[in-house]
Each structure stands twice: as structure tokens, then as C-alpha cells.
Amino acid sequence: MKKSRIEKEKEIIELMIRLYCRKRLHTTTLPQEYADLLDYARKRLSYCRFGDNKTSCKRCPVHCYASEKREMIRQVMRWCGPRMLIYHPIITIRHYID
Secondary structure (H helix, E strand, O other), X not given: OOOOHHHHHHHHHHHHHXXXXXXXXXXXXXXXXXXXXXXHHHHHHHOOOOHHHOOOXXXXXXXXXXXXXXXXXXXXXXXXXXXXXXXOXXXXXXXXXX
């Protein structure tokens, strides 16, 4: 069964937040603020008005994240973006193709 774009995005954001916490923060479990960020990101993706036609959040005309959460997710993505190719190469390539 093919996953929707939103479901794929949820998986990728979870991978990125977990990678950030494991490698950048040196924790084996998600700190509460990052667990909250993951829940927040999943909720925002679930209610995305563009659904499967969504672009990347960076290019989206509607910024649905609150400014504090947007800054946190930007920090995670900025750090993880280049490293995703090393830790999750297949997922990263599929994401860029998609």
C-alpha cells in the first residue's frame, strides 16, 4: 500500500528530530521539548490544507507553525538536512525525488 505524502512527511520529521537528539544533543530518548515538537509537527501535518499536494514547508505560502516551534524545527532541519544523506540515504533520495 502506498503511503500518502503527509504520512511520509511525518516519518521524515520523526527521523530528523530523533537524529538531532541522538547526535546533536547526545540523548537516547527524546527530551520533553522535542517530544512536544514532534507531536506538534505531526498535528500540523495532519491538518495541512494542501494535503498530498503540499510543497516543502520552506516553500509553503502558509506558515502554520507558531514562531517558537518554527524556529525549533528550522534548527533541527538545518542541522539534519545534510546529515540525512549519511544516516538515511534511501529515504533522503526518495524525499528529494518526491
